Amino acid sequence: MSAPLLSVEHLDVVYDGTITALSDVSLTVAPGQVVAVLGSNGAGKTSLLRAVSRSLQPYGGAVTGGTITFAGQDLAGADAADVVRRGLVQVPEGRRIFRDLTVAENLRAGGYTVRDKAARAEACDRVFDLFPILAERRDQPGGLLSGGQQQMLAMGRALMASPQLLLLDEPSLGLAPLLVDQIGEIVTEINRQGTAVLLIEQNAVMGLRVAHAASVLEIGRVTASGTADELAASDDVQERYLGVAVPVVATEVVESEPAIPTAEPPQRLRVEGLTVRFGGITALSEVSFTVEPGTVHALIGPNGAGKSTLVNVLGGTYRATEGAVHYGDAELTALRPDRVAGLGVARTFQNISLALEDTVEDNLLVGRHRLMRRGLVPGMLRLPGARREEREHRETVGGIAEMLGIAHLLRTPVHTLAYGDRKRVEMGRALAARPSLLLLDEPVAGMTHGESQEMAETIRQVRRDLGLSIVLVEHDMPFVMGLAEQVTVLDFGKKIAEGTPAAVQRDPEVLRAYLGAAAA
Amino acid sequence: MKHRLRAAATLSAAALALAACSTTAPSSSSGEGGGDDVATGNGVTDSEMTIGMLTDLSGPFAAGAAVQVTETQAYWDQVNADGGICDRDVTVDVQDHGYDPQRAVTLYRSMAPDVVALQQVLGGPTSSAVLPLAEQDSLYVGGVGWAGSALAFENNQLPGASNAIQAANAVDYMLDDLDVPEGSTIGVVYFTGDYGGDALAGAEHAAQERGVEILAQEITPATTDLSAQASALAQADVAGVVLAAAPTQFASLAGVLASQGADVPIIGMNPTFNPSLLTTPAADALLANAYSMTSISPYANPDSAGVQAANELYASADPDGALGWEVPLAYVQAELLKQALEGACEAGDLTPEGVVAAFRDSSSTDTEGLLPDGLDYSEVGQSPTTTVFVSKVSADAEAGLELLDQVSGPSAESFSYGG
């Protein structure tokens, strides 16, 4: 192997002076190589990238030991702007495009360090070659692009600086499988054109497919490394990250009755001829389906299919242009969001929306808001009635936390939690409202295979113990298959299939739309 | 948060306790008097007496206040050199309230037990905060400006005619001397608050008496461009303008009115003129049409012995100091207090109450031409005089104002507070 382009040796990273994110991490990237770093959420993958791109400081992190060498130069003392000028560019997690800037302006910002006009024009041509869609939409604001296109823009923006080494943080996160494949191909193409890539992925299939070499990171340490083929063949990696030989996760069944007062019994949810338009764009077109009381009903479809729009209509956030949604006898589409909640409908959000500075318990108590009878004044005066009520609320919330396996975290501020746990807190907050219908918007987005299996088990237990209906929005097909009784498939705002998971899985229309033309 | 609140509560309780101590302390240690037959109270010993001065040395009026402090200090030094008052040297305790009413109140509370009178509380909001407290303590307060609202306090001695009297005189003067015809409209541009409001009341009274219309325009000190106001005045074809504002507004209004071809007299109230205005682009307009209607003589007044004395004193105290209306004002405020202290001494009651009684006793106070003669302080609630000084803005006069006349118009004489 030639002299490495990037060499990380014995790296330690600490946040806020106390929380260790990485310890003794070493890895190298040779010129022209693609190296993947695999690991579940909270393993320290992003911290590793931030350490390399010198952008830890805004997040309160610092390198406390070890060295990072790039192209023979020690990066200690360099700042984020320096490393870009040296040819090392990071594409941040979650794409982070500038939504109010046009596509062209986003790219211009990416080429900020390139002073040579010709070089910049060349880089721009290369980006438009790789991503023709960006050329097509160059004058539109970045915020209008779809998720996949935003990922392309984020990568194109980074390529504008013509880096020697590209750092990619979870490029496949939240994308449908078809798009994940496409991103993988683009990474390979970028690499073929001579750029080395350090790729952070929790989608191990994708990571190992495009990488030459890989390391596995767990709780801040490298637990395995080798060529991609070696790792793909290792039992440990297979079991944990590739979903091969899915282990039956033995979640312990909580024997005790959860301390959650029984909710109203669930009702039938009927969606009839639902159409939603924004300006000229039709997000949903005449969608109808029924969710039977007490079942798990999945809504699946690729990105942009209209799933989130549908959840927002069910939660009362969006208005229906045409059609109606009935929950029991009530028409949800005629109510304000707070009234919808009053009917016993609760939801989680795709992008976690928790109060980060507050403890888990406080966040869960927010969900109890609908059920708090005592007003603000008795609460502030700490009158006996209010204190008794508060104690009851805390007990309920404790029960929910136990069921979700986060009871030990009740006193912990949310911002210190790993991603998977935050998703549970978000679900707990929805459950605290004692709903009879729970809307889960992408509950396993961004989780490893193992983590999403645990989440599936949790969802099963929630339904079993609380006897409620669940509408599950997901694009992770295998996750849904083992969980839902009924599946509705959306594509481009239309219902294209409906039925049991087994039936839907075989539907050629679904395979074509959802899994890509090649699959059909 | 709770801790902080408690700490604050403790502090304020301690402050109250301190204040309580300090009000009781002097009454036990003084009051016996000296070898003479004069009764004394707070702020007076056998050989010394202390007067207070709450001024603004760090806020918006710091520059003018500094001139007044210099002149006041020089005045009392001179008095002490001539043997003092009642055989006692007079000490001036100068404190800086920074134009902050809260600070003024705090300073007043700590100062009140140790002074026999307050020479000055500079500023509208600050003096409004202090006056009621001083009234409860029966403590003399001078130099709080000319707003009619201050007249209601028995302990306050106004240095000359109030703002309403100035404004009423301004309207009278326009009709009697400046060829403004009956039936015309006169503009009044005034600051919100006591000063402007009082002036507007006087002008409205005069308008009713003299058969003219008033077009009022309210502004704030932040209004430095009076284009919109000037256009409105020009549109209404006003025959003259009364201005109760500050120098910035005087210059802007005169300049804009001239640029719109409105060749009408503009009469500014007490502190509305400043010599530096004559260096601004509005100088020509001011020289053509601007007058000043003041309770106190302008700086240039060769006929007044008092003004000459004031100016000489200032020139010797600070040869490089800025000339202006602050010089005679500070001098005459000190002069008024001196007369009150002397009156109290003669009456044998050099207590704070005695000082207030002494100045209220006089129905004809003279100040050697600094203020109009024959000031009548015997009636609480009314302006001590209806006479004011009329000056014209002039490039030749010292400090930019040439004294034209002393006037007391019919509407000024018929104006009465509370009536």
Add this chain to the structure above:
Amino acid sequence: MSYLLEQVLNGLSYGLVLSLIAAGFAIVFTSTGVLNFAHGSIVLLGAYLVAVLHDSIGFWPAVLVGLAGAALVGVAINAVLVRNLADKKPDTAAILMLGVDIVLLTELTRRIGNQVLTLGAPWGASVVRFGDVSLPTGRVLAAGVTVVAFGALWYLFSRTDLGVGMRAAAADGPTASLMGIRLSRTAATGWALAGVLAAVAGIFLTSFPAPGVAPTVALSAFAAIPAWVLGGFDSVPGAVIGGLLIGLTSALVTGYESDLEPFLGSGFGEVAPYVVMIVVLLVRPSGLLGSKEAVRV
């Protein structure tokens, strides 16, 4: 009719000057997230420098010094105080700025004293006449200069790397720094720009029809705050529209005060800008052109 036209032109030209100040608020806010309550004293500082220097070095060189001085003070405030703030919350920075304002204003007030310092502007008290309507030359110039200034700002923000970089940094600082954009540089540029705009506004606010530099000029910046807020905290075009709206409103309300007085009482001209601001915010809580995120501050 010519009266109405005159008041409208008056209002628009004054509004343009306000929008220079409001744009300065918006630029500092977007580039560093600071509510710059010291902006008023920077306005005063720019005008003050011109006033004290024009005699010795001539008006135009003094203008250059005034613009540079105001820009430098802005950059220095950012470099010395804002960047070293341990607690980066916007409210902390805002309170710090109030402190800076008091310090600057006290010092300038002390230096100016009770004088009204003339600016020595060559246009003096002259007026330009269009038929029946007359407008001070200073105001006509102000309108022209402001339009040019905003044209230059538009060019900067949409056509240059630095401007696009500033917008990127404003939208998402940490990500922008991953593009090699130095946040310290975009922030300094923002403060400098705001300083220059403030000084330009200061010069026009203190030349005819205003008489000269007096400490109350700093208060004029507060008149620009409703313009800034109703335009949207983070939008320069919003600041322009806000300034025009506020200028027009106060001119018309003041100009027609005698007609409005029976309904609104006297002195409504001073309150009108805030009424307009509140009405706009009721209809559009994030301001005319502001982004929603900015309002969460």
